[in-house]
Amino acid sequence: xxxxxxxxxxxxxxxxxxxxxxxxxxxxxxxxxxxxxxxxxxxxxxxxxxxxxxxxxxxxxxxxxxxxxxxxxxxxxxxxxxxxxxxxxxxxxxxxxxxxxxxxxxxxxxxxxxxxxxxxxxxxxxxxxxxxxxxxxxxxxxxxxxxxxxxxxxxxxxxxxxxxxxxxxxxxxxxxxxxxxxxxxxxxxxxxxxxxxxxxxxxxxxxxxxxxxxxxxxxxxxxxxxxxxxxxxxxxxxxxxxxxxxxxxxxxxxxxxxxxxxxxxxxxxxxxxxxxxxxxxxxxxxxxxxxxxxxxxxxxxxxxxxxxxxxxxxxxxxxxxxxxxxxxxxxxxxxxxxxxxxxxxxxxxxxxxxxxxxxxxxxxxxxxxxxxxxxxxxxxxxxxxxxxxxxxxxxxxxxxxxxxxxxxxxxxxxxxxxxxxxxxxxxxxxxxxxxxxxxxxxxxxxxxxxxxxxxxxxxxxxxxxxxxxxxxxxxx
Amino acid sequence: xxxxxxxxxxxxxxxxxxxxxxxxxxxxxxxxxxxxxxxxxxxxxxxxxxxxxxxxxxxxxxxxxxxxxxxxxxxxxxxxxxxxxxxxxxxxxxxxxxxxxxxxxxxxxxxxxxxxxxxxxxxxxxxxxxxxxxxxxxxxxxxxxxxxxxxxxxxxxxxxxxxxxxxxxxxxxxxxxxxxxxxxxxxxxxxxxxxxxxxxxxxxxxxxxxxxxxxxxxxxxxxxxxxxxxxxxxxx
Numbered sequence: 001x002x003x004x005x006x007x008x009x010x011x012x013x014x015x016x017x018x019x020x021x022x023x024x025x026x027x028x029x030x031x032x033x034x035x036x037x038x039x040x041x042x043x044x045x046x047x048x049x050x051x052x053x054x055x056x057x058x059x060x061x062x063x064x065x066x067x068x069x070x071x072x073x074x075x076x077x078x079x080x081x082x083x084x085x086x087x088x089x090x091x092x093x094x095x096x097x098x099x100x101x102x103x104x105x106x107x108x109x110x111x112x113x114x115x116x117x118x119x120x121x122x123x124x125x126x127x128x129x130x131x132x133x134x135x136x137x138x139x140x141x142x143x144x145x146x147x148x149x150x151x152x153x154x155x156x157x158x159x160x161x162x163x164x165x166x167x168x169x170x171x172x173x174x175x176x177x178x179x180x181x182x183x184x185x186x187x188x189x190x191x192x193x194x195x196x197x198x199x200x201x202x203x204x205x206x207x208x209x210x211x212x213x214x215x216x217x218x219x220x221x222x223x224x225x226x227x228x229x230x231x232x233x234x235x236x237x238x239x240x241x242x243x244x245x246x247x248x249x250x251x252x253x254x255x256x257x258x259x260x261x262x263x264x265x266x267x268x269x270x271x272x273x274x275x276x277x278x279x280x281x282x283x284x285x286x287x288x289x290x291x292x293x294x295x296x297x298x299x300x301x302x303x304x305x306x307x308x309x310x311x312x313x314x315x316x317x318x319x320x321x322x323x324x325x326x327x328x329x330x331x332x333x334x335x336x337x338x339x340x341x342x343x344x345x346x347x348x349x350x351x352x353x354x355x356x357x358x359x360x361x362x363x364x365x366x367x368x369x370x371x372x373x374x375x376x377x378x379x380x381x382x383x384x385x386x387x388x389x390x391x392x393x394x395x396x397x398x399x400x401x402x403x404x405x406x407x408x409x410x411x412x413x414x415x416x417x418x419x420x421x422x423x424x425x426x427x428x429x430x431x432x433x434x435x436x437x438x439x440x441x442x443x444x445x446x447x448x449x450x451x452x453x454x455x456x457x458x459x460x461x462x463x464x465x466x467x468x469x470x471x472x473x474x475x476x
Numbered sequence: 477x478x479x480x481x482x483x484x485x486x487x488x489x490x491x492x493x494x495x496x497x498x499x500x501x502x503x504x505x506x507x508x509x510x511x512x513x514x515x516x517x518x519x520x521x522x523x524x525x526x527x528x529x530x531x532x533x534x535x536x537x538x539x540x541x542x543x544x545x546x547x548x549x550x551x552x553x554x555x556x557x558x559x560x561x562x563x564x565x566x567x568x569x570x571x572x573x574x575x576x577x578x579x580x581x582x583x584x585x586x587x588x589x590x591x592x593x594x595x596x597x598x599x600x601x602x603x604x605x606x607x608x609x610x611x612x613x614x615x616x617x618x619x620x621x622x623x624x625x626x627x628x629x630x631x632x633x634x635x636x637x638x639x640x641x642x643x644x645x646x647x648x649x650x651x652x653x654x655x656x657x658x659x660x661x662x663x664x665x666x667x668x669x670x671x672x673x674x675x676x677x678x679x680x681x682x683x684x685x686x687x688x689x690x691x692x693x694x695x696x697x698x699x700x701x702x703x704x705x706x707x708x709x710x711x712x
Contacts, residue, residue, distance in 0.1 A: 007522035012509035027505040031512045062521035062541030069559035070596040274551035304551040362572035375561040376624040380553035
């Protein structure tokens with residue numbers, strides 16, 4: 001059978017579909033092919049390569065615009081000590097008051113950065129700016145931050161937008177201030193940081209003015225008048241294929257085709273939109289286990305487009321080639337670091353007493369396995385058999401410190417990743433990165449995610465490393 | 477003559493239109509072709525006829541196509557929205573800022589600490605109103621921020637943590653306020669979830685505050701990490 005499928009979307013002209021227009025075979029034929037194209041794009045079936053991956057490129061799905069950072073800090077930035085030595089660990093200098101590896105998903109090239117903070121000196125005196133680096137510590141972008149009056153924010157909001165960045169990559173984003181010229185050590189307070197890709201709309205009431213149900217409130221009359229069906233558990237979207245031979249010259253349009261096409265449309269519309277199709281108030285695609293029992297939480301049984309490679313009713317993914325997508329989960333800075341100079345934000349003492357002692361990147365004292373940071377992470381319904389969950393950790397050290405014997409691991413409620421040693425990302429050997437892939441997780445589950453450090457052998461001294469920040473994201 | 481304009485209608489057909497020996501009406505191919513275009517735009521994010529207006533309206537992100545922000549723009553994903561991570565005070569093992577870890581240290585005698593006001597950016601979503609005649613609060617994905625956290629007790633026995641979730645307007649007035657009690661029984665870090673209280677969120681900027689308190693006289697509670705989460709896939 002030569003399956004009818006459009007190479008590109010064909011559609012139908014207004015003249016062919018206007019009132020009192022004749023019913024042409026070409027209209028039905030093109031619609032059959034167009035719907036088959038959509039089915040293949042969303043499921044990855046039949047070798048389709050132009051699948052929906054939400055990178056904003058032509059026909060590959062709209063970008064998702066997921067915010068990357070919403071982190072509360074609430075820490076003072078003042079320098080302590082009598083007096084801090086300039087240029088040393090904890091001394092006056094350029095402080096990265098917020099820095100973390102930030103993952104930009106494919107299709108996004110712009111970062112919108114907002115920081116709520118108060119400074120005891122004008123921001124211009126502190127040379128407040130944002131620096132963006134590649135993972136090899138090459139400078140990619142720099143921008144001053146503009147101060148705006150925040151609505152409802154306790155402090156001033158400093159913002160900037162950086163564009164032209166490489167999509168689908170990790171970037172180190174550092175918000176820095178220079179304390180070198182301060183005559184006293186009162187610097188300010190950092191409340192929170194927000195980072196999102198580009199400017200996305202907010203506050204719009206969308207979806208309410210489109211007629212005939214596509215975005216209507218769900219209180220619609222329950223009816224079975226509109227060609228709705230409930231597919232069996234193993235049917236997936238229950239897409240009916242049509243032989244191209246059915247549309248030969250002068251062949252009639254038949255009810256099998258029109259009814260089947262109607263069902264295909266209703267099924268896919270509900271699958272893609274997550275909204276009841278055909279005027280019914282209830283879903284016909286029902287999340288259920290293999291025995292037909294409703295199961296709204298098992299990500300393996302989800303019956304809506306979720307990039308989950310769901311099992312539907314079988315034992316293996318029904319749409320094994322369903323496209324997977326990149327998705328940010330978590331991104332935070334853990335404390336300040338003097339990244340430009342390769343110095344800690346505090347003196348190398350345990351505990352420190354000089355420098356930015358209210359907000360500095362933490363470091364492990366113990367060489368045994370130790371959780372540096374933990375966070376609850378709710379995981380989306382992505383497949384976990386071949387996990388695409390990735391972590392990127394940014395580490396700082398005193399110049400020429402011995403970092404090589406350290407290793408990092410991500411521990412989740414589901415399991416532990418491999419242990420990975422830091423890799424130098426700056427020639428000065430003061431910045432290091434750890435990239436961990438294939439992190440175990442369970443979809444639709446709240447996981448306690450911890451960054452765990454360990455070291456073989458005893459430390460050679462304080463300052464071997466501190467953990468500046470980290471991000472967690474899905475990257476197929 | 478060049479034909480301008482392609483069908484983009486969106487109306488459904490009754491079963492009777494496809495019954496045996498039913499007369500073929502022009503509205504059948506019109507509906508099929510029109511819905512096919514709507515489906516293509518929603519699925520692919522592409523207007524197949526760029527010289528014409530699109531057949532669908534823009535999604536909450538301002539683009540064409542489904543963006544998984546909740547129906548009708550696709551099933552939403554579960555994930556964290558805002559976070560405040562921390563670590564149990566590892567005295568002697570981890571060098572971290574004095575007084576900053578964990579997130580909140582709480583005893584019965586201490587003043588009730590608050591986290592915030594905190595302005596977070598919530599993803600734009602279709603803030604569809606609740607159905608007429610119902611009393612159900614908005615269940616749209618991203619309209620509720622559920623709280624999860626990690627905590628442990630530093631006191632000798634189980635204590636109760638009261639968490640109050642407040643959404644504010646830009647003048648600091650309370651828009652919504654819900655409280656929940658969480659039993660903290662373990663002396664080691666343990667995750668907790670609050671499902672009977674949440675932040676009422678809108679698209680874009682939201683101002684939230686979390687108030688912590690306890691009524692236990694001998695309480696010692698350490699909240700080690702806390703965050704706001706999107707927990708609804710579909711609600712329409």
